[in-house]
Amino acid sequence: MRKTSDGPDQTQLDRVVADARRARADRDQGYRERALKLYPWICGRCAREFDRANVHELTVHHKNHNHDDNPADGSNWELLCLYCHDNEHQRQVELHVPVAGEGSGQAQATHSPFADLAALLKRKP
Helix, strand or coil, X not given: CCEECCEEXXXXXXXXXXXXXXXXXXXXXXXXXXXXXXXXXECCCCCCECCCCCHHHEEEEECCCCCCCCCCCCCCEEEEEHHHHHHHHHHXXXXXXXXXXXXCCCCCCCCXXXXXXXXHHHCCC
């Protein structure tokens, strides 16, 4: 920003302010801002309440996990705190991970480390 002897360049300051206002308007049109206006600031899972000081910890979760599905009525959204949101996504990851030996093509473990434990415990030193 160029500074003249009278102060900063006024046209550049006007441009910066206009850009900031335009960016805020764009964010307000985003699904997060719309969801925060539609729903109370309470986590849908743990019921933790939020205010302006900590609303940044409140996230918008897409119920069908499709981030492009953003209906105007918010029917695909729920507000979740960071912890519940992470938990929800972790549950989805674990749901789609095959368990070893259940049609995954991986061999099951055959070693049993405690197989002879009873015999070892009966042995006297």
